[in-house]
Amino acid sequence: MEPILFVNACVRGEQSRTLRLARHFLKTYAALHPDEEIYERDLCARRLEPQYPEVLAERDRLWEAGKLSDPLFDEAHRFAEAHKIVVAAPFWDLNYPAILKIYLERISVCDITFGYDDAGRMKGLCQAGGLLLITTRGGDFSLPGSSWMEMGARHLEALCAMYGIGRFHLLAAEGLDDINLDAEALLHAAMERADALACQF
Ligand SMILES: Cc1cc2nc3c(=O)[nH]c(=O)nc-3n(C[C@H](O)[C@H](O)[C@H](O)COP(=O)(O)O)c2cc1C
Numbered sequence: 001m002e003p004i005l006f007v008n009a010c011v012r013g014e015q016s017r018t019l020r021l022a023r024h025f026l027k028t029y030a031a032l033h034p035d036e037e038i039y040e041r042d043l044c045a046r047r048l049e050p051q052y053p054e055v056l057a058e059r060d061r062l063w064e065a066g067k068l069s070d071p072l073f074d075e076a077h078r079f080a081e082a083h084k085i086v087v088a089a090p091f092w093d094l095n096y097p098a099i100l101k102i103y104l105e106r107i108s109v110c111d112i113t114f115g116y117d118d119a120g121r122m123k124g125l126c127q128a129g130g131l132l133l134i135t136t137r138g139g140d141f142s143l144p145g146s147s148w149m150e151m152g153a154r155h156l157e158a159l160c161a162m163y164g165i166g167r168f169h170l171l172a173a174e175g176l177d178d179i180n181l182d183a184e185a186l187l188h189a190a191m192e193r194a195d196a197l198a199c200q201f
Contacts (some may be wrong), residue, residue, distance in 0.1 A: 068111060131174065
């Protein structure tokens with residue numbers, strides 16, 4: 001069975017519009033690919049700690065001892081072995097919530113998700129052919145005047161290059177907090193784009 005990893009960084013839980021959009025995408029995707037199993041990682045439920053000095057020291061100690069099968073690296077292995085990855089995260093402060101950064105720091109482990117070849121060049125070690133970021137934003141950061149301020153999707157796309165994940169996709173519902181716009185209509189339009197994407201992803 002092909003593992004699909006769903007990284008859920010929707011801090012508002014079932015209140016989250018991003019999670020609503022992600023669940024819609026996953027429902028359509030699952031109907032189209034009944035042979036693929038989806039593993040959800042709810043980052044808020046997992047309460048991952050930042051890499052405080054003692055956490056980092058323990059990670060370095062295990063890594064230097066070659067103990068890459070230690071449970072501390074389980075998340076990194078799961079990410080590296082996933083066939084496809086879906087990340088759902090709302091747009092916060094021009095980026096994504098800190099809980100997702102903590103997760104990304106945890107899974108970015110040399111010799112698991114990325115490494116170096118004999119010439120010292122970085123190479124990605126992840127199996128996934130594609131990663132999809134699903135997000136919703138209060139404003140519209142897809143426009144020429146505002147897109148330069150967007151840091152979350154850009155960071156994840158760059159990380160995909162580092163991890164060796166060939167395709168980065170973005171599904172964003174923009175402008176949901178704009179009082180001049182109909183948030184529900186925007187969300188439904190994004191759900192239609194999600195249905196189209198589910199056929200290609
Ligand atoms: C802590 C926080 C920070 C936010 N920062 C931004 C921001 O920088 N730009 C923006 O357009 N919207 C921002 N928003 C609005 C959210 O992106 C928007 O409401 C989104 O739909 C929330 O997703 P959710 O319903 O999945 O939680 C922020 C919301 C919160 C709670």
